Amino acid sequence: MKRITTVIALSLGGLSGLVQADATSQDYLPLTLKENSAQAESNGFIEDQSLSGWTRNWYARERATKGPLFRYYKSDGSRRETHSRDNWVQGTVLDYSSGFTQGTVGFATQVAGYHALALERGRARVAGPNNRTLTHGDGDVIGQWSKLGLANLQARISNTTLVAGRQSINTPVFAYIGNRALPSSFDGVALHSAEFDNLSFDLGTFERVSTRTEQGKSRFTTEYSALGAEADRVSLAGLNYQPLRSLTTSLYxxxxEDIWNQYYFGASHDLGDKGTLALTTGFNWYGTRDTxxxxxxxxDNDTFSLSFTLAHQAHSLTxxxxxxxxxxxxxYVHDTNAIFLANSLFSDYNGPNEKSFQVGYALDMAGFGVPGLRLNAYTARGWGIDGTHYKGNGYDVRNLDGEHHREWSLGASYVVQSGPLQATNIRAYYTAHRASREQIDGNLDEFRIVTTIPFNIL
Known part of the structure; x- marks a missing residue:
């Protein structure tokens, strides 16, 4: 499940002091070429090389509050139902990136090793196979494993870079996902061009996915398919354009292959000054058609989200x-984060004909003398899920008739500000989800704590 949250901020005590503030410029930005060339500033293959990475301790405890939601294999091969699932994994990434060679065309490489160590190995507790801890088909936990998470060659002219091989990419229609101990990555070719100050382009075609919990690579599947249909190729094209200093847009x-064409439009507009009152408006739309x-x-699906962000000093309201x-x-494609919608939270709120609404609050404790600490809470509700008019066979939705669900969550995150552990990120949150009988996500409580420690060697 994803946590793509659009934040709206408002001072709870400042309603009486609302003033007109327009610190964010609304000026038009002409389309201009960049004055600097990234390739011209290259120092060389060895001179700009780096060796860095991070290690992540990932723990999640899940408890079903009504009927059992999980199953596990006993040693005799029998399958048992269970109300609980505990996964605890240490993931480590070691990333070598060379600099670009000098000249009109520069060449570089990136190689990253991924390693996972299972800290919880009990069959019944892990309840595998799942996408959290790597297990054998019978649910027996694989204690540790490694793979090449990234391995690519790069060529650059000016501010345009071509990448071939295993890589990460982040676009609204195809994006890596990093909400486990290790992230996903993809085999393919991608081009990113940023020759203008306020306009960039992306092109890409990919043939396999290396999932978050897998040593090898797989064909592409979709997140909600009932058929397990597979595709050999995913392709994309898109642009990001900033016509105003206050407005950013994306079109992708x-x-x-042989499943769908998907169209995306997104926009974000800023107005005002966070010191007094700022408003951010966000809009996302996807149109998906079979092909x-x-x-x-x-x-034949059109899905959109609309959000507003009011911000006052340390406070935010969503x-x-x-x-x-x-x-x-x-x-969307499985093992990706290609769902840039405001209410993609613990649940995606993406059932047929579903409507949903979210209210959230966040507090940045830097305003109270604790920089790096952020507290947040939200509640969301989805209703009107109706698949009774579905005529196809690709999704199991015909039994969804007026289904509904809701969730709430409390969380905190802290980023270490200085010292040997600077930039270490600690996140902890508790989420409760409640659903009607046929809604896919069920009745579940989850506590998750994730600690990510970055490091630099070169």
Whole structure:
């Protein structure tokens, strides 16, 4: 599940002091070429090299509050249901990145080793196979494992870079996901061009995914398919454009071979001054249509979210509305984070024809003398889930008739500000989800604590 949250901030005690503030410029930005070339500033293959990484302690404790939601294999091969699941993994990434060679065309390489150590190895406690701890097919935990998480060659001209090999990419239609002990990555070719100050382009085509909990690589599947349909290729094209100092926009196209074409538009606008009152408006829209041999059947889905952010000093208040228009799930590629919607939280709130609303509050404790500490809470509710009019066979939704669900969460995060552990990030949160009988996510409580320690060797 994803946690892509649009934040809206408001001082609880400052309602009587609202003033007109417009510190964020609304000026038009002309389309201008960058004065500097990243390639011209290269110092060389060895001179700009780096060796760095991070290690992450990832722990999650889940408890089903009604019927059992998990299953595990006993040593005799029998399958048992359970109300609980505990996963605890230490993930470490060691990343070598060379500099670019000098000249008109520069060349570089990146190689990153990923290693995972299972700290919880009990079959019944891990309840595998799952996407948290790597296990054998019978649920027996693999104690530790490693792989090449990244391995690519890069070529750069001016501010345009071509990357070929295993890599990470982050776009609204295809994006790596890093919410486990290790992130996912992809085999393919991608081009990123940033020759203008306020306009950039992305192109890419990918043939395999290296998932968060897998030693090898897999064909592409979708997150909510009932058929397990697979694709050999995912391609994308898109641009990011900033027409005003206060306005950023994105327009992307994604193609999953013989499954769907997906279109995305997003915009974010800033107004005002956080010192008094600032407003950020966010909009995201996806249109998904079946294509080719349509392995998941007919898909005709439009999904959007609209959020507003009011900010005053250390306080923030979140208001976000999201709606699915379609008789199937709003879907995305499995083991990616390609769901840039405001209400993608513990649950994705992406059921057929679902409407959802979120209210959240965050407090930045830097304003109270504790820089790096942030507290947050939110509640969200989804309703009107209706798949009874679905005509295809790619999604199991026909039994969804007026389903609903809700969740709430309390969390805290802290970033170490100085010393040998500077930039270490500690996040802890508790989330409770409650659902009607047929809603896919069920009735579940989760406590998660994640500590990520970065390091630099070169």
């Amino acid at each position: 196209f994604g193609h999953v 080719g041999s349509a392995k998941l059947g007919t898909i 208001l976000a509305y999201q709606q699915v228009n379609g008789d199937e799930y709003f879907d």
